[in-house]
Amino acid sequence: MTGFATRLGFGGSSLGNLMAPVSAEDAASTVDKAWELGLRHYDTAPHYGRGLAERRLGDALRARTGFTLSTKAGRVLEPDTAMGRAGLHDGFVSPMPFRARYDYSAAGILRSHEASLHRLGLAYIDRLLVHDIGSQTHGADHGGHWHDLLQGGGWRALQRLREDGCIGGIGLGVNETAVCLSLMQETQVDTILIAGRYTLLDQSALDALLPACLKAGTQVWLAAPFNGGILATGPDGPGTPYYDYAPAAPELVAKVRRINAVAARHGVPLPAAALQFPLHHPAVAQVIAGFRHPTEVERAIAWLKWPIPADFWAELKAQGLLREDASCG
Numbered sequence: 081m082t083g084f085a086t087r088l089g090f091g092g093s094s095l096g097n098l099m100a101p102v103s104a105e106d107a108a109s110t111v112d113k114a115w116e117l118g119l120r121h122y123d124t125a126p127h128y129g130r131g132l133a134e135r136r137l138g139d140a141l142r143a144r145t146g147f148t149l150s151t152k153a154g155r156v157l158e159p160d161t162a163m164g165r166a167g168l169h170d171g172f173v174s175p176m177p178f179r180a181r182y183d184y185s186a187a188g189i190l191r192s193h194e195a196s197l198h199r200l201g202l203a204y205i206d207r208l209l210v211h212d213i214g215s216q217t218h219g220a221d222h223g224g225h226w227h228d229l230l231q232g233g234g235w236r237a238l239q240r241l242r243e244d245g246c247i248g249g250i251g252l253g254v255n256e257t258a259v260c261l262s263l264m265q266e267t268q269v270d271t272i273l274i275a276g277r278y279t280l281l282d283q284s285a286l287d288a289l290l291p292a293c294l295k296a297g298t299q300v301w302l303a304a305p306f307n308g309g310i311l312a313t314g315p316d317g318p319g320t321p322y323y324d325y326a327p328a329a330p331e332l333v334a335k336v337r338r339i340n341a342v343a344a345r346h347g348v349p350l351p352a353a354a355l356q357f358p359l360h361h362p363a364v365a366q367v368i369a370g371f372r373h374p375t376e377v378e379r380a381i382a383w384l385k386w387p388i389p390a391d392f393w394a395e396l397k398a399q400g401l402l403r404e405d406a407s408c409g
Contacts, residue, residue: 084359085384089121090114090377091303091370095136096129097173099325102372104136111140113374115147117381123273123303123368124200125152125211125253126192130175131199138200149202150273152211152253153192153238154225155180171325184213184225186233193241204246207271208238209253216256230266251298255324257289269298273368276304276324278358280311280339280396281332283403290363302358303368310336311354339401346392352383353392360407 095107102110111122122141124133134151141147157178169175183192193208213229215222229235238250251271252260260272272293278285279302293300306312309322315336321328328336336350343350358364371377393408402408 083385084356085381086118087359087366088119088355088380088384089123089301089366089368090119091368092122092124092133092137093128094133094370094372095124096127096133097175098128098171098370099168099173100372101173106373107136108140109374110371110377111137113377114371115144117377119377120146121148121150121366121368123150123253123301126155126157126196126199127152127170127180127211129172130169130178130180131157131195132172132176134196134199135176138202142201148206148248149200150207150209150253150271151196151200151205152209153189153196154182154184154211154213156183156188156191157181157195182218182221182225184210184228184232184234186237188228189234189237190241193246204248206248207251208241208247208249209251209271209273210234210238211253212255213252214254214256214259216258217254226262235263235267253303255304257285257287260289261292264292264296264298268296271299271301273301273303275302276307278302278361278364279305279307280354280357280402281307281323281335283406286403286405290361293363298363299365300361300363301366301368302364305354305358305367305369306351307354312351314340314350335401338399339396342392342395342399342401346389346395348388348392349383349386351379352386353388355380355383356386356388357406357408360409362407 124137160177160179218225241247242250249270251269253273255275257277307323308325310328315321315333323332340350358367396402397404
């Protein structure tokens with residue numbers, strides 16, 4: 081692969097049956113296809129299917145070498161014999177029989193790390209990222225979780241794991257920018273995986289986060305480049321268009337319809353623009369997208385190779401559909 085296609089990471093949430101079931105056969109063949117097409121970074125989390133995605137990804141990668149892997153910490157999984165596996169739980173269909181408990185303390189981080197190694201069947205994790213911490217996620221409970229991370233030893237536990245060579249780097253895997261900036265004011269952060277905040281629909285990471293990461297040398301991974309669905313399906317695709325995994329508001333659907341019209345005039349598939357846009361910013365090292373079938377990986381590679389003329393980005397800016405300060409080549 082050349083160009084942007086070398087900077088595509090494999091997001092493992094779909095392997096945990098995010099919003100829809102994925103068979104074990106499809107999970108394995110999807111990772112196989114990603115490997116065949118040159119993807120070498122794989123991201124997952126205990127949260128995804130309550131351990132299911134980690135198990136599936138570990139099974140698919142264990143016999144291979146030359147890849148990097150990231151997973152998350154901040155949730156401890158505990159057996160839940162009362163939970164039936166059928167149905168939708170926290171967005172995942174038929175997850176494994178565990179409940180998740182938030183724990184950002186030193187003990188919680190270390191327990192989460194060790195459990196992830198067991199589920200993955202691997203001895204080393206390249207990036208261990210603190211998952212879903214922040215006031216938007218936790219509301220009134222954020223202060224207690226923040227205390228556990230910084231004063232309760234959680235972040236120091238991550239640093240020790242890095243110092244001992246158990247992991248390669250540490251950081252955050254979150255959906256909100258404010259908590260990233262707060263942590264960067266306290267300590268050096270190796271990597272920030274930020275979901276959905278630097279896309280065709282939301283460039284809020286430009287306000288402070290991306291400039292701060294450039295200054296600090298913090299690597300940025302942009303996840304959820306399709307904002308949970310609508311930038312992949314388009315505004316008028318089959319079914320309900322989703323934004324951040326909830327039905328998209330009418331004004332967002334209207335905006336995507338306008339972006340899609342510009343894309344059509346320039347012969348650009350909307351998903352191609354969505355995947356390529358974040359990679360133009362110098363702080364963004366890779367874009368991470370989720371896949372549930374080999375054909376989706378093939379399409380993503382084609383979209384990343386699609387030639388997009390400069391006039392397309394210029395027209396988006398001229399129509400007020402993209403921020404003037406957004407990097408576009």
